[in-house]
Amino acid sequence: MFDILMYLFENYVHSEAEVMVDHDQLTDELLKAGFEVDEIYKALHWLEKLADLQNADTIPYLTKASHSPSVRVYTEDEKMRIDAKSQGFILFLEQINVLDIETREMVIDRVMELETPEFLLDDLKWVILMVLFNVPGHETAYNQMEELVFEEPEGMLH
Structure with missing residues (x-):
């Protein structure tokens, strides 16, 4: 799964290429690149969860008190x-x-x-x-x- 994330990051994000949004098209490309279907779905799910984390409610244990200096x-x-x-x-x-x-x-x-x-x-x-x-x-x-x-x-x- 990590290899797929690296592939996507290097080929789309880091190269500043246009990121495809169509999951089917992206899945087809990743299959052609030699990745397994299960691993592709796990990687896409990982990226979706990353997008979900941008919502402050998804990290409930972070409160205003969490912004004070702490370890x-x-x-x-x-x-x-x-x-x-x-x-x-x-x-x-x-x-x-x-x-x-x-x-x-x-x-x-x-x-x-x-x-x-x-x-x-x-x-x-x-x-x-x-x-x-x-x-x-x-x-x-x-x-x-x-x-x-x-x-x-x-x-x-x-």
């Missing part, structure tokens, strides 16, 4: 999926204002819905890009995140 405590299931390095990266993105509380929770929600045996920091970066791209008003954060993902170090590495 996110991960559940045991979340810790199994999101390792300490990835948790640290999420915290870093919050500190530099790439993620806010709502987008952080959207990212965690979408990560937890992925059906992949191993989830790495690079995978997390792509999920963050997908979330930020899909949330109106976060264009600057998306651009910052894109720079972090695609930035190539200058000079010689030691």
Whole structure:
């Protein structure tokens, strides 16, 4: 499923191609690209759930009190999926204002819905890009995140 999300993101979003809305047409294209029907439906459902998360009512545990400075405590299931390095990266993105509380929770929600045996920091970066791209008003954060993902170090590495 994650491979399909990456395929869609790279071929439509990142390439600035026009995103197809017709599910049947998109499904046909993904089938031709070699993806399995079940995985295609799971990926499309994942994207629909991401769109649903934009509605504030879908994250009921976020209240006005949630906007005060606090530390996110991960559940045991979340810790199994999101390792300490990835948790640290999420915290870093919050500190530099790439993620806010709502987008952080959207990212965690979408990560937890992925059906992949191993989830790495690079995978997390792509999920963050997908979330930020899909949330109106976060264009600057998306651009910052894109720079972090695609930035190539200058000079010689030691």
